[in-house]
Each structure stands twice: as C-alpha cells, then as structure tokens.
Amino acid sequence: MSRRILLLGGVTEALAIARQLGPEHVYSLAGIGRVPQDLACQVRVGGYGGAEGLAAYLHEAGISLLVDATHPYAAQISRNAACAARMAGIPCWALHRPAWQAQPGDDWREVDDWAALMKALAPFERPLFTLGREPLQHLDEIPPRQFWTLRALDACPGNERCEVIGARGPFRIEDERGLFERRAIDVLVSKNSGSVATEPKLEVARERGVPVLILKRPLLPAVDRVFASAAELTAALANAAKMPEQAP
Numbered sequence: 001m002s003r004r005i006l007l008l009g010g011v012t013e014a015l016a017i018a019r020q021l022g023p024e025h026v027y028s029l030a031g032i033g034r035v036p037q038d039l040a041c042q043v044r045v046g047g048y049g050g051a052e053g054l055a056a057y058l059h060e061a062g063i064s065l066l067v068d069a070t071h072p073y074a075a076q077i078s079r080n081a082a083c084a085a086r087m088a089g090i091p092c093w094a095l096h097r098p099a100w101q102a103q104p105g106d107d108w109r110e111v112d113d114w115a116a117l118m119k120a121l122a123p124f125e126r127p128l129f130t131l132g133r134e135p136l137q138h139l140d141e142i143p144p145r146q147f148w149t150l151r152a153l154d155a156c157p158g159n160e161r162c163e164v165i166g167a168r169g170p171f172r173i174e175d176e177r178g179l180f181e182r183r184a185i186d187v188l189v190s191k192n193s194g195s196v197a198t199e200p201k202l203e204v205a206r207e208r209g210v211p212v213l214i215l216k217r218p219l220l221p222a223v224d225r226v227f228a229s230a231a232e233l234t235a236a237l238a239n240a241a242k243m244p245e246q247a248p
C-alpha cells in the first residue's frame, strides 16, 4: 500500500504542496484563512482537539505520513503534530522556513514576548504592527503618546489610538513605502516569518532607517525530517507517495 499523507497547512508554500497531492491525500487547515476549492486532494477544515485528537484522526483515516507545513509561529499545532505522529507510530516531516537575516543598515531588536515588546516600544510613537490579530487584545495598553497601525488579514474596529487595516500578502515594495510614508511609521513590529511575500516591509524599514522589533521565533519540536523549502519537500513527498510504507 502506498503512503497516505496528511498535510497540515497554513502558509503559502503549503498550498503549493497541496496542489501536487492526489485524491487519496488530505490537506488540513485551521479554518482562519481562505479554503481552496480547486484541489485534487481532500481538504479538511478545523482543529482535532489537541495531540490526542490528531493521533486518533491519523489512526482512523489510515494516515501513514504527517507533514507539518504550518507557520513557524504556529507552535502549538507543530507540537501536537510531532506528538500525535509519535503516538500513531508514523513519521512526521516538517517544512521550516529559514528565518530572515539582518543586513547592513538594519536596526533589528529581538524581543522574547509581549512584555518585552511593550518595553522596547516605549521610545516610539507610531508603530506598525504586523503580528496578526494578537495585539488586538492589548489595545487598552497603548500609551497616550502612541498611535498604532495594526495590519491583519481583515480590517476590524480599533480604538481612538489604533487603526486596524486589513491586507493580505504578497505585499509590493511601492505599497509598503506608501504605507510607511502616509502613516509616519517610526518603528516596525514583526515576526520573523522568513516569507518572501512579507519581506518588502523590512526593505522599506532599512531604506528609512526605521528600527524593527522582532518577536523571537518559538522553539519547534524535533521531527523525523526537516525541509527548508517547498521544492525539497515536494520532491521527497513525490517519492514517499510512491514508496511502500516504512517504519518512521
């Protein structure tokens, strides 16, 4: 019997990999972003109820290879994946995008968590947050001298000191330049996602001498195989799908 793959998605590269999978495989999404309707493989939307739930699904669905192509900051699902694969006795592979590296002219300051971020933000007045929706929980912490621009997938109400704008990548450098200019951004707040689609903001920060506060990457669990690019992973999957099942 050939392998049946469960691909955990959530980043652009995962969708590209899903496009290569045949109808016996399953592409899994949390249900936050858009759900593609044009894939040959099956699409499953929604969580599993933790590692135990995922392990039960792997067993019931006869999955023989689990592939974690989730976002580098989606640490919970990655931990669940590694643990569930162990429980189910199947291999777990992961796509780990290389992190962005600071270049000459960059002023990057890494912060460990939200508390450290708020401290590092203190000297600034007009931050641009590109952390997704998490800062929405902290709108009542905005100091009186700051005005926040918060970019998330979808616009939503902010408050008198915060505007939330909705935008989906990939972002073009000229648009990012316009955003920094119009809003007089004096500091950028970002994860280190390593994505080409969201990199232009870093280039604009460099051009304008704007510091970047970078939320540290979470530690991800050890898995059986790690790939740095979708191309490498797709090639390995093409082989695995053809090959008979083997022990992890």
Ligand code: NAP
Pocket: 008, 009, 010, 011, 028, 029, 030, 032, 045, 046, 047, 048, 049, 050, 051, 053, 054, 069, 070, 071, 073, 074, 075, 076, 077, 078, 080, 131, 132, 191
């Ligand atoms: P998370 O904290 O690691 O996961 C939270 C829960 O969401 C998981 O425990 C799981 O629920 C469910 N889940 C996550 N990914 C799933 C998938 N591919 N298929 C089925 N269930 C999934 O993740 P997050 O940071 O909230 O991110 C949610 C999703 O958005 C992820 O798929 C991630 O790849 C994507 N994303 C995240 C970011 C980011 O910055 N964090 C950015 C872009 C895209 P159960 O425990 O019930 O199984």
